Amino acid sequence: MQLCVALDLPTKEENLDLVHKIKEYDIWLKVGLRSYIRDGEEFLRDIKKINPDFKIFLDLKLYDIPNTMADAAESIMGLGVDMFNVHASAGKRAMQEVMDRLKKYENRPIVLAVTALTSFNEDEFAKVYEASIAQKADQFAKDAYESGLDGVVCSAYESASIKNITNKDFMTLTPGIRPFGEDAGDQQRVADVAYAKSAYVDFIVVGRPIYKSDDPALVVEKILQSL
């Protein structure tokens, strides 16, 4: 299991300060909407300058018509990131078109599909998708698997079932991790590291419990020890 740290701080300087503090560790870094919209490609280069070995997950959650998603995926290829994500609810045709467009590249990034956002509880989710989280997450994962993606974003609670109905090598990346029982914030389906491990999760994503701590490096170290 790998740790992916979310760089969701309010400014580029604060994000880079965090990256400096945790530069010694074998971890992934996640660049999300706010950071990428504000700081763009230069921010990705700044991260690599601090440690070229950092792997970067560009979390832009693409959701559009198939051709537009494939165009965006192809532009992401040029950024040199190691992983990006799309929304499974964009449909199989869109996911297939993304993968088809990336076929010609030798070293394409890992492509994941978001199933059920970890901020949803059952009631909120049913209002949008008219199904239970478990049922729909399985369905979205099957669609992503059949479309040739590498894995999905889900909560730790859906991971084992998704592996079971697809393949054990089909990756799961789970945000909403509260390693040592920290505040859930806006997350609904939170789990700790032990649970994620028991659910065969490949990547845990941790943001606030690390960057809001007084000693982010110590939290990273404790998480890595518990993996």
Ligand SMILES: O=C(O)c1cc(=O)[nH]c(=O)n1[C@@H]1O[C@H](COP(=O)(O)O)[C@@H](O)[C@H]1O
């Ligand atoms: O795709 C994601 O990374 C993602 C999907 C999801 O279902 N839930 C979710 O929280 N995320 C992201 O994971 C991070 C979680 O951050 P914390 O709740 O602060 O640990 C945020 O950057 C979210 O944008």
